[in-house]
Amino acid sequence: MDAVEILKELVSTPSVNPMGRDATGPEYFETRLSDWLVDFFRGLQVSHQRIEVAPGRANVIARIDRLGATTTILLDAHQDTVPIDGMTIAPFQPIVKDGRLFGRGACDVKGGMAAMLAAFARLARERPASAANVIMSCTCDEEFTATGAKALARLWSTPAGFGSLLAAPPDVCVVAEPTELNIIVAHRGAIRWKLRTRGRACHSSKPQEGVNAIYKMGQVLACLERYAEELPRMAAGHPLCGTATISVGRISGGISVNTVPDECVIEIDRRVVPGEDPQRVIPHVTTYLRERLDVDFEMEPSWLDGATLSDDNNGAWAERLMRQISATVGPREKQGASYGTNASRFAVTGVPAIVFGPGSIAQAHTVDEWIDVEQLGQAAEIYYRLCAAG
DSSP, rough: OOOHHHHHHHHOOBBBBTSSSOOOOBBBBBBHHHHHHHHHHHHOOOOEEEEEEEETTEEEEEEEOTTTOOOEEEEEEEOOOOOOOOOOOTSSSOOOTEEEETTTTTTHHHHHHHHHHHHHHHHHHHOOOOOOEEEEESSTTTTTTTTHHHHHHHHSGGGGGSSSSSSSSSSSEEEOOOOOOOOEEEEEEEEEEEEEEEEOOOBSSSGGSSSSSHHHHHHHHHHHHHHHHHHHSOOOOOOBBBBEEEEEEEEEEEEOOTTSSSSEEEEEEEEEEOOGGGGHHHHHHHHHHHOOOOOOOOOOOOOOEOOOOHHHHHHHHHHHHHHHHHHHHHOOOOEESSSOTHHHHHHHTTOOEEEEEEEEETTOOOOOOOEEEHHHHHHHHHHHHHTOOO
């Protein structure tokens, strides 16, 4: 199958990440897609493993070795997609129209996965004499907490990987994301956590007898808005990734309109730039708020660690990839990104990592998600050339 036919199969196989919500529908989690991938690699007659990361969620990896090869390239693409709420197209019925393939995950990142799988299958079939050893990893849970990429990196960075196909570190990790065939060499990371205010509940007919936690949170939110405006001046930026940012994305509180709420919770997203210390982020926000507010609040531990991708050690591999890009589609750019990827999880182990793939980030997570079909084939050719060159 070529990349387009593979992508149709991938889109037709739901793998929605519940993103922390209750997951009761058949479209949730990566199990069905992992089944498909195992069958795909089995059909290629290559070494492969399915490694459970969490109940019902697994990484699937496969490997092609060439006798005498001294370089190992890891190609990584995540299996999961964001939810399908509000989509204006049938999310799991891929349609090709006007040079575009539509469906959930077509752009982020099943398109990149399809291009990698097509290249990997070609490498397995043709076995070029100068090729590197190539590992294809299909990781789970990228869209929420990156547990799949973290587990994958532990295979080569801790004794956990003994006996796996990745017991030793690769020479480079190439991560599929929609980059329009440019190379992302640096990107920001995210720290996410909850802030909680507490009050005392009572009947809303006598609100003076209680303490309204939502009113407390209102003061916190106003102060956080000022913090967001000042943050670019308080934290150094990055020439490719821009400045640090902070945003409040969710709020919840109260049990009914006729009860004074005794609790209110917000969820905060802080984007970290390469060079920042993620460990200092929450203490800095806490100090800023406490110096300006006479309101009690609680910071919960973060559930994302703020790992970034730096361009400190990936330049040589970016140049090697750029040569293959230029030979296939003409010159592209080395860029920074405001979003995060699995590349940061691999880079923290000391392995050079770069991000490259077909499609535009502007189409990722959209209600009518699509990818340019021409770029699928171009990306597959570029992945193949990079690996075949050794």
